[in-house]
Amino acid sequence: xRRSLILGTALALAACGSHDAGWHAKDVSGLLPDLEFxxxxxxxxxxxxxxxxxxxxxxxxxxxxxxxxxxxxxxKLAAARAAMREHRDAVQVLFVTVDPARDTLARLAQYVAxxxxxxxxxxxxxKALEALVRRYRVAYSRDKPDAHGxxxxxxxxxxxxxxxxxxxxxxxRPEDAAPEIAADLERxxxxx
Numbered sequence: 001x002r003r004s005l006i007l008g009t010a011l012a013l014a015a016c017g018s019h020d021a022g023w024h025a026k027d028v029s030g031l032l033p034d035l036e037f038x039x040x041x042x043x044x045x046x047x048x049x050x051x052x053x054x055x056x057x058x059x060x061x062x063x064x065x066x067x068x069x070x071x072x073x074x075x076k077l078a079a080a081r082a083a084m085r086e087h088r089d090a091v092q093v094l095f096v097t098v099d100p101a102r103d104t105l106a107r108l109a110q111y112v113a114x115x116x117x118x119x120x121x122x123x124x125x126x127k128a129l130e131a132l133v134r135r136y137r138v139a140y141s142r143d144k145p146d147a148h149g150x151x152x153x154x155x156x157x158x159x160x161x162x163x164x165x166x167x168x169x170x171x172x173r174p175e176d177a178a179p180e181i182a183a184d185l186e187r188x189x190x191x192x
Contacts, residue, residue, distance in 0.1 A: 025176050
């Protein structure tokens with residue numbers, strides 16, 4: 001499938017950063033722009049990156065019909081957040097849909113709620129989505145609909161982690177384990 005091609009963008013980015021011996025995820029400090037967006041939150045109104053200042057933000061792109069990458073990643077992020085001994089409430093997961101045609105705000109709200117607290121679904125029109133994926137070099141594609149209107153969506157699987165000031169700090173890769181992610185989040189939330 002195209003997944004290996006799409007994951008190439010995330011892997012190329014992961015190969016670029018310097019390595020800080022204390023991090024488990026890939027250190028991308030200085031390689032990506034600060035957190036910046038304007039979208040609509042599932043179950044709420046318009047939000048921007050400023051609404052999440054003061055929190056460690058995990059930004060993940062996917063869609064609710066995803067059969068494998070999205071549910072696995074969100075479950076791992078929920079497990080990492082749950083494993084945190086301190087600062088759990090200082091961590092926010094933002095799930096941005098790359099399939100706004102099917103992912104309504106109600107559907108997004110229901111989907112992220114299934115993974116537990118600290119998760120918010122975000123949706124934007126095509127212009128807002130394109131601006132955000134360009135900003136963070138996210139690869140995704142939507143196939144043409146079949147005769148029944150069904151189509152496949154491919155997307156990269158990395159999770160961008162921003163510190164409480166909105167600076168890009170880490171890239172969580174699919175192979176990173178929940179306990180390691182939790183340790184990194186504790187460190188960031190404590191001001192590391």
